[in-house]
Amino acid sequence: MRAVTGLWRWRHNPLCRRTDLVEAWVALVAVVALCVAVPAAGWTAAASARHSLQRAAHAQQQGRVETTARVLRSAPAPSTAVSGEQTAERRFRRTVVASWTAPDGTPRTGTVTTSRASGAPGDAFPLWTDRAGRPVPAPMAGSTARTHAAGVGLMAAALAALGVESVRRLAMRRLRLRRYARLDRAWASVGPDWGRTGTGT
Known part of the structure; x- marks a missing residue:
């Protein structure tokens, strides 16, 4: 200048x-x-x-519903080899078999991922599902x-x-x-x- x-x-x-x-x-x-x-x-x-x-x-929030799931048991570990990123994720997350209620009121059971702090049988944790009751990621926050x-x-x-x-x-x-x-x-x-x-x- x-x-x-x-x-x-x-x-x-x-x-x-x-x-x-x-x-x-x-x-x-x-x-x-x-x-x-x-x-x-x-x-x-x-x-x-x-x-x-x-x-x-907004579209995700309209199409997803938050419910409460309950841990039934730990899911079996996969037999395939895992990457370093998946190994690091397992330190904080746990794959479990859980039950929850779909938006239409029907009971559902499936394998989902939750935090290690709430991964023991009987623990409850929040779970997001779509309108059909299938587990989905949480909607994007504003x-x-x-x-x-x-x-x-x-x-x-x-x-x-x-x-x-x-x-x-x-x-x-x-x-x-x-x-x-x-x-x-x-x-x-x-x-x-x-x-x-x-x-x-």
């Missing part, structure tokens, strides 16, 4: 090259884009993501939707800022290359006579 104000003051100076003014305008446009376009892109992306996620969360939307907005703003900076650097590079080409042409025109006594007289 200091370069922009400095060039603006001496824009009519004969030492100011055309490329200097172009660089100043490029820098000014980049600053304006960073201050206006980048926040606007982040806000627009966050608002759109928040609307979509809240709509999905706070979770807002958090995800904020993350999307920040990512969009960061990408927009990266795009503005990339365009600015590309423009500056092209201007430098053009300046070097002009210097090479000027040097080629005066170089053969450089240092000769009486040149130009």
Whole structure:
């Protein structure tokens, strides 16, 4: 920004090259884009993501019912090999056979996952089911939707800022290359006579 104000003051100076003014305008446009376009892109992306996620969360809350399940017994361990992530999950979660009541009032029994603190036979724990009584994950909370939307907005703003900076650097590079080409042409025109006594007289 200091370069922009400095060039603006001496824009009519004969030492100011055309490329200097172009660089100043490029820098000014980049600053304006960073201050206006980048926040606007982040806000627009966050608002759109928040609307979509809240709509999905509302649909999940409408289609899922929370009930209370009761542990009957521990489920047999799977015979297949498990990954490190599944092993870490087993430290906090336990697979059990439980019974619960479906939304239509019919009793159901099945294998579900609960916390280790409520995994003993006879323990009760909350369980989410769909309208047919099948176990499903808990619906997305409104706070979770807002958090995800904020993350999307920040990512969009960061990408927009990266795009503005990339365009600015590309423009500056092209201007430098053009300046070097002009210097090479000027040097080629005066170089053969450089240092000769009486040149130009």
